[in-house]
Amino acid sequence: MSMNTENIRPGDLEWTCCNCGRKLEPAPVVVEYLGNEFTAELPRCPSCGLVMITEELALGKMAEVEHILEDK
Amino acid sequence: MEQNELRQWESRCIEEQAPWCAAACPLHVDARSLCARTAAGDWAGAWQVLLRTMPLPGVLGRICDAPCRERCKRGEAGEAIAIHLLERACVGHARPRRKPAPVPSKPQRIMVVGSGLSGLSAAGELARKGYQVTVHEPGESLAQGLREQYAAQVPDEALDLELDLLLKLKIKVETRAPVDEPGFLDRMLESCDGVFLSLDALDPEGWPLERGEDGRPVAAWPVQATAREGVFAGGLSGPDGFSPVWAAAQGRWGAASLDRWLQGVSPGAAREKDGPFETRLYISLKGVEPLPKVQPAEPEGYDDQEAIQEAGRCLQCHCLECVKVCPYLESFGAYPKKYAREIYNNQSIVMGARQANKLINSCSLCGLCETVCPEDFAMQDLCLTVRRDMVQKGKMPPSAHEFALLDMEFSLGQEFRLAKHQPGHEASAALFYPGCQLAASAPSQVRAVYGHLCASLQGGVGLMLACCGAPAFWAGQEAKLASALEAWRAGWEALGSPPLIMACSSCAEVFRRHLPEVEQRFLWEVLAETGMEIKAPANGPLAMHDPCTTRHHADIQQTVRGVVGRAGVELEELRLGRELTECCGYGGLMSTANPELAQEVITRRGGQSQRDYLAYCAVCRDRLAQVGKRALHALDLFFPVPGEEDPAARPSPGWSQRRENRARLKAELLRDLWGEEAPAMQAHRQVELLIAPEVAELMERRRILIEDIQKVIFEAEAQGNKLCHPQTGHFLASFRPYKAVFWVEYTPEGEGFRVHNAYAHRMKVKVGAKP
Numbered sequence: 001m002s003m004n005t006e007n008i009r010p011g012d013l014e015w016t017c018c019n020c021g022r023k024l025e026p027a028p029v030v031v032e033y034l035g036n037e038f039t040a041e042l043p044r045c046p047s048c049g050l051v052m053i054t055e056e057l058a059l060g061k062m063a064e065v066e067h068i069l070e071d072k
Numbered sequence: 073m074e075q076n077e078l079r080q081w082e083s084r085c086i087e088e089q090a091p092w093c094a095a096a097c098p099l100h101v102d103a104r105s106l107c108a109r110t111a112a113g114d115w116a117g118a119w120q121v122l123l124r125t126m127p128l129p130g131v132l133g134r135i136c137d138a139p140c141r142e143r144c145k146r147g148e149a150g151e152a153i154a155i156h157l158l159e160r161a162c163v164g165h166a167r168p169r170r171k172p173a174p175v176p177s178k179p180q181r182i183m184v185v186g187s188g189l190s191g192l193s194a195a196g197e198l199a200r201k202g203y204q205v206t207v208h209e210p211g212e213s214l215a216q217g218l219r220e221q222y223a224a225q226v227p228d229e230a231l232d233l234e235l236d237l238l239l240k241l242k243i244k245v246e247t248r249a250p251v252d253e254p255g256f257l258d259r260m261l262e263s264c265d266g267v268f269l270s271l272d273a274l275d276p277e278g279w280p281l282e283r284g285e286d287g288r289p290v291a292a293w294p295v296q297a298t299a300r301e302g303v304f305a306g307g308l309s310g311p312d313g314f315s316p317v318w319a320a321a322q323g324r325w326g327a328a329s330l331d332r333w334l335q336g337v338s339p340g341a342a343r344e345k346d347g348p349f350e351t352r353l354y355i356s357l358k359g360v361e362p363l364p365k366v367q368p369a370e371p372e373g374y375d376d377q378e379a380i381q382e383a384g385r386c387l388q389c390h391c392l393e394c395v396k397v398c399p400y401l402e403s404f405g406a407y408p409k410k411y412a413r414e415i416y417n418n419q420s421i422v423m424g425a426r427q428a429n430k431l432i433n434s435c436s437l438c439g440l441c442e443t444v445c446p447e448d449f450a451m452q453d454l455c456l457t458v459r460r461d462m463v464q465k466g467k468m469p470p471s472a473h474e475f476a477l478l479d480m481e482f483s484l485g486q487e488f489r490l491a492k493h494q495p496g497h498e499a500s501a502a503l504f505y506p507g508c509q510l511a512a513s514a515p516s517q518v519r520a521v522y523g524h525l526c527a528s529l530q531g532g533v534g535l536m537l538a539c540c541g542a543p544a545f546w547a548g549q550e551a552k553l554a555s556a557l558e559a560w561r562a563g564w565e566a567l568g569s570p571p572l573i574m575a576c577s578s579c580a581e582v583f584r585r586h587l588p589e590v591e592q593r594f595l596w597e598v599l600a601e602t603g604m605e606i607k608a609p610a611n612g613p614l615a616m617h618d619p620c621t622t623r624h625h626a627d628i629q630q631t632v633r634g635v636v637g638r639a640g641v642e643l644e645e646l647r648l649g650r651e652l653t654e655c656c657g658y659g660g661l662m663s664t665a666n667p668e669l670a671q672e673v674i675t676r677r678g679g680q681s682q683r684d685y686l687a688y689c690a691v692c693r694d695r696l697a698q699v700g701k702r703a704l705h706a707l708d709l710f711f712p713v714p715g716e717e718d719p720a721a722r723p724s725p726g727w728s729q730r731r732e733n734r735a736r737l738k739a740e741l742l743r744d745l746w747g748e749e750a751p752a753m754q755a756h757r758q759v760e761l762l763i764a765p766e767v768a769e770l771m772e773r774r775r776i777l778i779e780d781i782q783k784v785i786f787e788a789e790a791q792g793n794k795l796c797h798p799q800t801g802h803f804l805a806s807f808r809p810y811k812a813v814f815w816v817e818y819t820p821e822g823e824g825f826r827v828h829n830a831y832a833h834r835m836k837v838k839v840g841a842k843p
Contacts, residue, residue, distance in 0.1 A: 014797060017796075030837075033835040053833060062835050067469075070472075
């Protein structure tokens with residue numbers, strides 16, 4: 001199960017963090033579901049750490065993994 | 073689920089029971105498959121069917137007397153299938169070549185005396201088991217009697233081919249055997265380990281056989297033992313006189329007995345399935361057009377086309393009564409016996425994917441399968457039991473029912489819950505309980521009904537708004553159900569435990585099961601008594617749709633028909649109505665766990681009649697409306713919504729609207745009837761949203777509520793945790809109000825916010841992920 005840099009599209013990094021005013025950058029982020037943890041490269045504010053999950057990721061790969069974990 | 077419970081479930085489903093033809097055949101030839109292959113013109117396939125169970129098919133296939141015809145179900149709708157003629161047509165085609173299976177070798181020697189059908193059948197069976205078989209034939213050549221007797225039906229080449237195949241099994245042949253010499257059998261037994269007598273090719277006199285009352289020799293089937301140890305016999309009459317198929321079967325059974333005897337196993341134990349047996353397979357002949365047998369143009373039998381046509385008359389007996397009426401059972405591709413096994417395996421898994429979760433959670437628990445099943449297989453009981461087990465073990469997928477359970481929590485919460493005596497009364501002689509979904513669907517009608525009841529009944533009519541706990545019941549969430557019922561009971565008891573006037577049959581069912589002390593009657597009975605006037609709708613008869621929770625309550629179904637019919641509303645009955653009614657796809661939380669299937673279910677339901685439907689469950693009505701089916705709720709006839717011209721076309725309120733309707737109903741009733749203010753709205757509820765129809769539709773599909781979006785924007789605006797897109801100026805923010813994370817893309821507009829997009833996931837970003 002991998003959620004790597006392929007999750008990040010160039011357009012995703014155009015978003016800026018409103019609190020910090022900085023552009024998002026790819027960074028390793030730990031996500032968790034039902035006690036299972038994974039590290040994935042996701043767009044993140046380099047200053048405050050605010051992470052963005054895109055619609056594509058949420059409804060695609062993430063939904064798929066959630067489903068697999070729920071049936072485990 | 074324990075293994076013995078699985079066995080009990082499995083034994084209830086009769087789909088895998090043998091078809092009547094195969095059960096009636098002493099050899100259990102699968103005539104159903106033979107017909108299927110033949111009807112498809114697949115002669116090689118038809119041959120394979122015979123090869124599986126029929127000894128000497130090139131011979132027996134031409135002379136089989138087909139006792140199966142007696143029990144063929146087609147015989148109850150026309151004439152029985154002419155299986156013997158189909159077998160003949162099949163073996164007229166070239167026999168497919170089969171690589172002989174490697175034969176194990178056993179040292180024991182067996183003598184087969186006589187080469188009739190039973191002897192050759194026994195010799196073949198025993199040789200295939202590896203015994204050293206010698207056939208002692210009194211005549212000049214192997215199968216001499218058989219050849220002479222059936223010369224007209226069995227060509228020499230066909231018999232020779234069968235004999236060649238037997239000899240390839242290393243069977244030895246002694247012709248001119250002196251079988252009539254005194255002491256022949258004793259000498260045989262001295263030089264071998266067992267004997268089989270083919271009495272269809274021998275004079276039965278002189279052999280050590282028991283005699284029946286008529287003095288004729290017997291060797292009781294299927295053991296075929298004689299009075300002499302180690303000697304078995306076949307080729308005697310069947311129940312209706314001599315029969316080639318019985319003779320061949322006796323050879324097979326005698327061979328099996330010899331094999332057991334030689335291995336020290338009881339020849340008579342567990343032989344119930346040898347020979348004709350009873351089958352429980354149920355076949356409905358409803359709608360089957362009677363058809364006569366295809367008459368062959370030539371006396372010797374069918375040509376290919378005739379055979380194909382005759383085989384096409386076969387009913388292909390299957391039960392599948394439940395699968396025929398249930399899109400859920402159909403959609404998983406099998407039938408309850410297989411499902412029980414899949415569910416059992418699902419529950420036994422320690423590591424790996426539980427592949428039956430969706431099967432378990434998709435059942436609407438409507439009970440139609442049990443009603444149509446000749447053996448009362450209740451898929452709903454199986455699924456519900458297993459759901460409870462999954463919940464208890466923490467193995468229920470959280471996403472399966474969460475949305476419905478949150479909706480239940482809403483109905484149990486401050487925004488909707490209400491329990492009050494009629495204004496100006498200190499007690500309630502009755503309590504109106506509309507149920508959460510009628511309030512969600514048609515709040516103005518709840519109010520109108522309540523007004524009518526207050527005006528028509530004596531002694532005060534209380535009102536209670538809450539949830540009966542049905543979603544928790546359906547989800548297998550016993551603890552949540554218990555606490556919902558407890559809260560409900562407390563509210564009811566505080567009003568003096570008045571008898572209920574129910575508008576929802578699902579609530580009624582939950583109370584009947586879990587709070588039997590609650591006295592309840594249906595609103596429809598009350599409306600019949602109060603003599604409420606109704607106006608028949610303009611467009612013609614209405615098709616009656618009963619909610620699945622009234623399945624076993626013919627009285628309720630009748631009351632509704634009566635009260636509506638009295639006013640001159642014509643009704644049409646659906647093919648699946650009353651006790652055979654279908655679920656709308658909401659029951660059992662099907663629509664939460666498997667929305668695609670639920671959509672299919674209601675679409676099919678709506679397609680059963682061109683008429684406008686009349687429902688008396690708010691959810692049924694709304695689900696029909698969702699798929700574009702014109703449908704009325706019975707209350708639309710009694711309490712038309714002022715200004716609504718075409719109630720059958722009223723769209724179903726979306727998820728958010730259903731909450732809004734409930735909250736507003738409570739607030740307005742409190743204010744208008746009891747002069748009380750509703751509790752103040754939470755701060756996030758005051759966030760104003762602008763949502764275009766296509767975004768609203770997307771939210772509906774993704775089950776994202778307006779309130780979820782309000783929470784996201786409220787939090788983002790308060791904390792400043794949001795992203796901004798420099799080109800579009802859109803904000804993007806998320807919030808996790810419960811086990812789901814909601815994301816909203818929005819822009820401020822006027823006093824409120826325009827919603828551009830919304831989506832959700834369940835995976836959580838670990839906090840402390842700061843750089």
